[in-house]
Amino acid sequence: MNKLLRTSAIAIIAAQVAGGVSAQAINESELSDPRVRQAIAYAIDMETIAETLFEGAAIPALGLTSDANNYPEGMNSYSYDPDKARELLAEAGWDGSRTLDMVYYYPDQLTADFMAVVQAQLGDVGIDMTYRLLEGDVGAQISGVPDDPVNGPSVVDWDILYGARAAIANQEYFNRFAEGEMPTVPTVDALVPLVESVNATVNPAVQRAGFQEMEGIINENVYILPLYYQQLYIFESDRINRNGAPYGNEQYNYNFDVVNWTVEPNEDGELVAYTNGAPMQFFELPWQNLGIWVHSRYAFDTILEADGTLTPIGGELAETYEVIDDGMTFTFTLKDDLKWHDGTPITAADVKWSIEAAAQAPITHPVVSTTLSRIEGAEALASGDADGMSGVTIDGNTVTIKFAVLDPNVLLTFSQFAPLPMAYFEGTDPLQIQQNEFWQKPIGSGPFMIEEARMNEFTTLVPFPDYHGGVAKIEQIIALPSADGDANLIRNAAAFRADFGYTKNATDVPSLEEMEHMTVRPVNIPYTRMFWINQFPRG
């Protein structure tokens, strides 16, 4: 797949035409001059960094999205060319005494090493750069718009931010270009109608044309500098057998078919499997990071089902579904006799309540939140003028959703959206839904139910006997609270206490691969590491 991605990119690069610099500096900041940004792009030898520092565990990026079908002809690869970088800096009148302040928020050593390499390569073309790790509340340090966006001063105190965008919908990469509410993303007039166009259709061809045009504009002006596409690594011990279940983007919900997984019996003859990611203080609302936690994916079923690439492929809780009225109505019927883990029936009323609550919850995933905000009556609910959404109606087991504004990601949203049992949230303000005590031991709808939850210690999950997809074969899953990038994951794996899971931390991979009983499988995911450039002038 990596080779395929690279080959596609090379084919496009081969057809490139030299693109001129169309934009001009928009404010006092040198970084608002596109020639300076292009020079930075030319100065970084990402191919070599990927092969050496990242040991091949990074795919040099061409566009914001990793899907080569989104690239227009003529995309500039900004292949390493320090002479070109110096030339552009000279044209832009780069002030050699200026020191760029680079910040990042990944605390691992690999990132620090990457920063050191970038510092050296920029220094080689005459750009001084310092770098530092953002500590504490990162969100507050990377956001904020100055009162005077043209003259500044910038609210944030850095020039370049090394970060990432993990998106399940392509629109997530581009929508902010039409809003301009972040230091990291400028409002670009040419992109505004394109953003509107890709959000106003479900036609893939129209969306594709919009994505291509936007990728071209961003690439030419380097509004954001995409660096590399990161992979996700699924690890499993030789005790686990997925029995043909697919491997996919483990951060989201897909047809992983855990019901049919098996595990070698332990010394007591029990079918117990270990994993990581147990909660530290509470179970996270599955509407926030969707399938990122094992307990979210295994304890909660979604309305629809997606495959490993997150393409919706059928119903999960839904028996049937259809999108009608040119995409303005989505209707689905729940399977018969669905039950929550407490034995009570899953009803269409639970689903309606969940949709309305998720629309009001402040930490709902942006793609889900955007879809729900476009339902008829969503505005009235948000403003307090209505108690529910007029666009969501139920009839028996059937839920019908009418949209006021077309949403391009309806099926994607509902393949990731897990309803909750409303009986447990009576009187709860959706604003504080995560603060409900329900999240100490949640009641779900998925193939495994929470048996015991000792925060920061372990969580055990056991098969749900009334699961609509059959009873899982593994008798108990023990989740320990180590996460990816946490040295405890490696120690647990070495001690046979991590039978399956995933990590996005490339430095975990060699250690896991060294263990005879572990297998590591890389998976391409839409996750782009990039340099975000502060669009506002600093004081």
Place this chain on the structure above:
Amino acid sequence: MLTYIARRLLTLIPMVIVISFLIYLGLELTPGDAVSHMIPPDAYGSMDEDRLQELRESLGLGKPFLVRYWIWISGVLQGDFGYSLAGGVPISKIFLDRLPATLELSIAALLISTVLGSILGTISALTRGSLTDQSLTVVGMLGVSIPEFFFGLVAILIFALNLEWLPVGGRTLPGYDSFWDRLPHLVMPAMVLSIMMTAGVMRYARSSMLDALSRDFIRTARSKGMPEWRVNILHGFRVALTPVIVLIGFRLPVLIGGSVIIEQVFQWPGIGKEFVSAVRSQDYPLVMMVALFSVLAVLVASLIVDLLTAIIDPRVRLGD
């Protein structure tokens, strides 16, 4: 003595209020808040800031600093410790869940280091200048100077991964809840946590014992024909114990706070790990209560040390 204790306890109140205010102020001066920390940095650019602001308001974070502090401190004085902002869990529940684990680890480490450190320090003093004394001094220096996390990782490698004698981490496993079930999990973290303190106690006990052994009353005891072991243990060791008790008394609260790294290395579900996480996420009700607990632990330990010193050393008069 009761009057003295009451007076000391009363002085704790203003001290706690002043210290808690300073900690609260420190949190206030840190950029950001608990709500923006709920969103991963990679996703922050896609979130609806208006909704996050609504959440801030609903959690009371929009109120002025002094008003928030007043609400918090008056709640605490009425026994209401509040809720964690991140997950809405009552602070009292978090304490009840985590504190026993930290106390279990700290007390085990304190016992090991006290017994071992006192014995080795005394042996070192009694064999002053010998190979044993010099060896113990070197071991003590190593114990003080090598970081605990290093000992922890080496111990895991040897005893958990290679020899498979002890579990790699955690406090227990599902279905194994008794103290005896937990004991194998406790051994490594307690031993590692106690290393630095053992070395400290040993060095302190040695110098204290040497000091005691050079006093006049020791010579007097010897001149009376008292057996050497009685001179050393009954007279020397008892006097030497006073400064060691002061050291040990002040170590318990430090151990509670200082077990953070050990809790991380051994996946020990204690309050230290929770505190670090709360500080990073600016979960101020939780940070404040852990900080308050630590302050109280230090102040109470100080009181206990004073009382014990007075009991052991007749020359000390309380309230003087």
